[in-house]
Amino acid sequence: MRKRDQLLDKALELFHAEGFHATGIDRIIAAAGVAKMTLYKHFRSKDELILAVLRRYDEKFRNYLMQQVELRTHEPSQQLIALFDVLDDWLDQDGFYGCLMINACAEFSNKQMPAHVVASEHKRLLLLYIQEIAEAAKASDPPVLAQQLGLLMDGAIVAAQVCGQRRAARITHEIAQLLIHQSRSHPSEQVLEPTQSSGSDMPWPD
Amino acid sequence: MRKRDQLLDKALELFHAEGFHATGIDRIIAAAGVAKMTLYKHFRSKDELILAVLRRYDEKFRNYLMQQVELRTHEPSQQLIALFDVLDDWLDQDGFYGCLMINACAEFSNKQMPAHVVASEHKRLLLLYIQEIAEAAKASDPPVLAQQLGLLMDGAIVAAQVCGQRRAARITHEIAQLLIHQSRSHPSEQVLEPTQSSGSDMPWPD
DNA sequence: TTAATAGTATACAGATCTGTATACTTTATA
DNA sequence: TATAAAGTATACAGATCTGTATACTATTAA
Numbered sequence: 001m002r003k004r005d006q007l008l009d010k011a012l013e014l015f016h017a018e019g020f021h022a023t024g025i026d027r028i029i030a031a032a033g034v035a036k037m038t039l040y041k042h043f044r045s046k047d048e049l050i051l052a053v054l055r056r057y058d059e060k061f062r063n064y065l066m067q068q069v070e071l072r073t074h075e076p077s078q079q080l081i082a083l084f085d086v087l088d089d090w091l092d093q094d095g096f097y098g099c100l101m102i103n104a105c106a107e108f109s110n111k112q113m114p115a116h117v118v119a120s121e122h123k124r125l126l127l128l129y130i131q132e133i134a135e136a137a138k139a140s141d142p143p144v145l146a147q148q149l150g151l152l153m154d155g156a157i158v159a160a161q162v163c164g165q166r167r168a169a170r171i172t173h174e175i176a177q178l179l180i181h182q183s184r185s186h187p188s189e190q191v192l193e194p195t196q197s198s199g200s201d202m203p204w205p206d
Numbered sequence: 207m208r209k210r211d212q213l214l215d216k217a218l219e220l221f222h223a224e225g226f227h228a229t230g231i232d233r234i235i236a237a238a239g240v241a242k243m244t245l246y247k248h249f250r251s252k253d254e255l256i257l258a259v260l261r262r263y264d265e266k267f268r269n270y271l272m273q274q275v276e277l278r279t280h281e282p283s284q285q286l287i288a289l290f291d292v293l294d295d296w297l298d299q300d301g302f303y304g305c306l307m308i309n310a311c312a313e314f315s316n317k318q319m320p321a322h323v324v325a326s327e328h329k330r331l332l333l334l335y336i337q338e339i340a341e342a343a344k345a346s347d348p349p350v351l352a353q354q355l356g357l358l359m360d361g362a363i364v365a366a367q368v369c370g371q372r373r374a375a376r377i378t379h380e381i382a383q384l385l386i387h388q389s390r391s392h393p394s395e396q397v398l399e400p401t402q403s404s405g406s407d408m409p410w411p412d
Numbered sequence: 413t414t415a416a417t418a419g420t421a422t423a424c425a426g427a428t429c430t431g432t433a434t435a436c437t438t439t440a441t442a
Numbered sequence: 443t444a445t446a447a448a449g450t451a452t453a454c455a456g457a458t459c460t461g462t463a464t465a466c467t468a469t470t471a472a
C-alpha cells in the first residue's frame with residue numbers, strides 16, 4: 001500500500017497546483033514513479049482517484065488545523081482567535097493554491113457531483129469544529145458565530161489566492177475579535193431591515 | 207459582430223456552469239449556433255476566448271453591482287450596506303455557480319497566467335469601487351474597510367457555492383453593519399498580539 | 413452590380429486523454 | 443523454497459480536443 005500513498009500524495013499536489021481537469025493521469029504516475037496499471041489497480045477511474053484525494057485532503061487539513069490550534073492555547077475563546085493565526089501561517093506559504101475543496105467546487109459545479117458533495121461535507125465538518133469551540137467559549141449563539149468565522153476564513157483564502165494578499169488573514173483576525181467579543185457580551189443580535197430589492201428590473205444575467 | 211457576442215455569451219454561460227477545461231470548443235459553437243471557423247476568425251485560440259469572456263464578465267458584473275447599488279440608495283453609508291443586499295439577491299439565484307473570477311483562479315492557479323491576472327485585476331477594481339463609497343461615507347480608513355467588506359463578500363460567495371448556503375449574504379450583512387458602524391465611530395483601530403507561531407513544527411504539507 | 417466581408421460546412425491533422433490487454437518481474441509470505 | 447500478491451512495461455483502442463485547410467454561400471457596401 002506504499003504505492004497507493006505515493007499516488008495519493010502526488011495526485012493531491014498536482015490537482016492542487018494545476019487543477020483536476022488540467023492534470024492528466026500520465027503526469028500523476030510519472031510524478032509518483034508508478035506504473036499506470038498500478039494506479040488502475042488501486043482506483044477504478046480518475047474520478048475515484050479524485051474522490052480519494054479529496055477525502056485525504058479533508059482528513060489532513062482538519063487534523064492540521066486542530067493540532068495547530070491545540071498547540072497554541074487551550075482556552076476556548078483564545079482558540080477561536082488562534083484559528084486565524086493558523087490561517088495566517090497557511091496563506092503565507094509560497095506554494096499556496098487556495099483551498100482544494102473550493103477549487104474542486106469550481107470544476108465540479110453541479111451540487112450533486114460526488115466531488116462537490118465531499119467538499120460541502122468538508123466545510124460542514126469544519127464549521128462543526130468551530131461551533132464546538134464556540135460552545136466551550138460560551139458564545140451566545142455558537143452556530144451563528146461558527147458560520148461567521150468560517151465565512152471570514154473562506155474570504156481570506158480567496159483574497160490570498162486571487163489577489164495574492166498573503167496577509168489577508170490579518171484583516172480577518174481583527175474582525176474575528178470583534179465578533180467573538182460581541183458574541184460573548186450580547187446574548188442576542190439585532191436584525192436590521194435590508195434595503196428594498198429591485199425585483200426583476202435588473203437580473204444578473206448568468 | 208453579432209456572432210461574436212453570441213459566442214461570448216454562450217462561452218460565458220458554459221465556462222461558468224461547467225468550468226474552463228471541461229468545456230470544449232465544440233460545445234460552445236453548438237450552443238452559440240455558429241461555425242467553428244467563425245470562432246477562430248474572432249479569437250486566435252481558446253485561451254484568447256477565455257480572456258475575452260473574463261473581461262466581459264468583469265465589465266458586466268461591476269456594472270450590475272454599481273447600478274443595483276445606485277438603484278437602492280444614494281446615501282454612501284447606506285450604499286455600503288446595499289452591497290450586501292445585492293449580493294443576497296445574486297447568491298439566491300437558481301443557477302448560481304460562484305464567482306467566475308474565483309473559479310478561473312482555481313483552474314489557472316499560476317499567478318502569472320493571463321486569466322489569473324485578469325481575475326486579480328477584477329477584484330482590485332471592485333475593492334477600489336467599495337473604497338470610493340467608503341470615502342464618501344467618511345469611513346476612518348476607507349482602504350481597510352473596503353478590504354474587510356470585499357473579504358466578506360467573497361466569503362459569502364464561497365459559502366453559497368460550496369455549501370449551498372443561499373442566504374450566506376445575510377450573515378455578512380450583520381457583520382458589515384458592525385464594521386461600518388465601527389469605522390465611523392472609531393478613528394483608529396487597535397491591533398492585538400497574535401498567538402505565537404509554531405514555526406516549522408507542523409508545516410501544512412502541500 | 414460588383415467586390416469585399418462575414419459566415420458556413422466538412423473533413424482532417426495531430427495531440428492528448430482515459431482506460432485496457434497482456435506478458436513479465438519483483439516482493440512478501442507461508 | 444513455493445506461491446500468491448503487488449507492481450511493471452509496452453502497446454494500443456477509442457474518444458475527445460484544439461486548430462487548420464478548403465471550397466462554398468450570404469451579406470453588405472461602394
